[in-house]
Amino acid sequence: MTRHTLVSRRDFGRVAAGGLAAGVLIVAGPRLALTEPKVGGTLKLAFDHDAGGFDPAKAVYGMSHAVIEQVYSGLTALDSEANPYPDLAETIDISEDGKVYTFHLRTGVTFHDGSPFSADDVKFTIDRLKNPATGYSYASQLANVTETTVVDPNTVQITLSEATGPFLVNLAFPGSMIVSKKLVESGHDINATPIGTGPYTFGSYQPGTVIKLARNPKYHESPKPYIEHLEYTIISDQTAITTALQSGVVNFSNVIPAKDWAAIEANPDLTKAAIEGGRWFWIMVNNQKPPLDNAKVRQAIAHAIDRQAIVDAVFYGLAKVIQGGVVPEWSWGHAPELKVLSPKADPEKAKALLAEAGFPNGLDLDFKIGTEWPALMAMGPIIQANLQAAGMNAKISTMGTTQYLDEVWAKRGYDISDMYWLSPLADPDDFTSLNYLCGSPMNAQGSCSKEMDALLNEARSAPTKEARADAYRRMQALSMEEMTLVPLVSALILHAHTNKLQGFKPMRTGFLKTLKEAWLEG
């Protein structure tokens, strides 16, 4: 019995094209009159980080994923509003109990080496990701998958242990992209030279410098993509990205530093968009180390912080204060009534909480910051001053990324640290599970709460979106009580590109899958 069928992109597009929802701030530059799509041109995109391999099962860097999403296709993909639609699947049937997904695959799709795509590749990919020996970093996304069955060459059935709300979203994650069984089994190193079914074929990669992609003329949504070449230029210095964009060395970036936004806005040759996605910042608190194992102490830290000051000083106003749960306003999982934290600091409340916890005279904290992230470095002294005002003496020590990951993330040798991430799926589950679930790799604060785990599982497997949303509201309310981590702000994703780029819809996820719809004028 089929509960629900997700239709193909062609029909879905009409729904998805409804535009950007509330909570989006669009600052548009003068656009050329919208014209008909045409094939050609080179889009030169600037990124601030290097890639680290292109095998979907091994890649963990955002930059690797930005390449993988263009070279590969998944069973589903996300539109600009982070809603899933069928991609390599033509239609998807979901059973009444939400446990069995039947994917009717597109026919005639080929990998870039010319070999045909089939249901065997889907089964091979999912089994490979599930195999512990693969060491897939995001295996938790597919934890509920119990079996993948090839029904016929064009049909695959995936069975889940329980209904999983974000399953179709998870399948759109770059890690879940479908690889070729034949290629991987033949020993071809897809980490160095990826070959997929996506809109772009892999050209070359020069470490720390540039990644070149070329249009796949046999793409299954042909004549898309329209842009002939994509060049991903890696510019590690953020200010240099602005300079490169202003001078035309590159003509696209979605990693523009907030400090340069005013200069970018003043440039009439660029089209701009500032969008709230899932880039949120928080203070990690070592939940396993006394006295931080006391929720009152963690709440004291939360109330001590002047979030508005961080928005103003670090993000030049291009961020939003998080007052309660971490699911952002634009998402259906947001909890609008949950306003526990005031935008300004409340040092008196923080002091009272500290006194309640048994520290009326304050306490000392070891505050570690990774130097690679300018925003985290910039907010460090603000956090330090805020904590000082509430009687907490935080001593800052800074270190390079590798040392930071080792000391703070692997060995948990810290009291507090600031961190951020950009949720690549922009689903409420993605915003919350990785950070709050017991034992999750991103739970570096070392928290473990049965009540929280139960709520997260309920939110993930509830039968309807409404039921899921309700569970996320309760989960976020609990997160404010437990305060295992201290949410700070949600920073806007800043895009700017040449006015010649037409038809591009910026994505909530910060990804660029929608580039296949865009074209270059002139």
Next chain:
Amino acid sequence: MIQFIAARLAAYVPTLFGVSIVLFLAINVVPGSPAQASLGINATPEAIARFEREHGLDRPLHEQYVSWLARVLQGDFGSSFQAGVPVGPELMSRLFVTLELAIFAFLIANLIAVPLGCLAAYYHQRPADNAFILLATLMGALPNFWLATLLILLLTVTLHWLPPGGYVPFAEDPGRNLMLMVMPAISLGVVSSALLLRIMRTSMIEVFSSDYIRTAVAKGARRGVVIWRHALRNALIPYLTVGAVEFSLLFGGVVIIENIFLLPGVGQLALIGITQRDYPLLLASVLLIAVVVMTANLIVDVIGASLDPRRVRTAGGE
């Protein structure tokens, strides 16, 4: 002469061996593991185990080193941890970028140092001399990355004369290549010229005080002839030695400048090697830098020897 060159080439082997051991130990002693660096904050224990298994990092250090060395001796520098990029070919393609930059910067440094150094010596202890010395002090005190930023602000952001960075091979578009190389080369060359200017000046002052120059002046030789024909040749011997050191510093010191100007050179690769604890990348890039530095010194010694044959005996140990 051949024996001299052979002896110097033989010294390459222990030097490179020593460099590789020190680097290998250093990168393994500093905190942070390659697996954690590559896999980032999402690293699961399974992913770390898989990464270490794949790259042989689960074996004892000495085994890792020996297997790396065995491969290098067969001409295989391995692949980078990150994306499996073969290190050897990558390094060769980058060698030309860094060499071009270093040579271009060295030319600029000499174009500033030689004439100004000669003039300073000629006007010894007069206002012009003091002015040149002050200039050299200023240029030597500039950090090259700061000068680079100023140049970008002026020539790119304000005047829009030059692109801020990137690289096009000379063979593909010579004009564009030079435009892209000008600012990085100036940033490095100007700072480098400071020491060279001082050496040139000191060396020339010494030569000017020698008898044969006084004789030439007494015979009524023109100023230009005295400086350029008679004095410079002899003053160049000590200058060349320092020049070789300066060129080595330039080649090894391009890391930051290559990053600022987005030049895909050896320095940038070494930096990736350090930050990612990617020792195949780091060791190969630093070994290459060491070879270039030693070769630059060798070439200068050969030139110096041809200018002054006594040096062959001293340097050759005879």
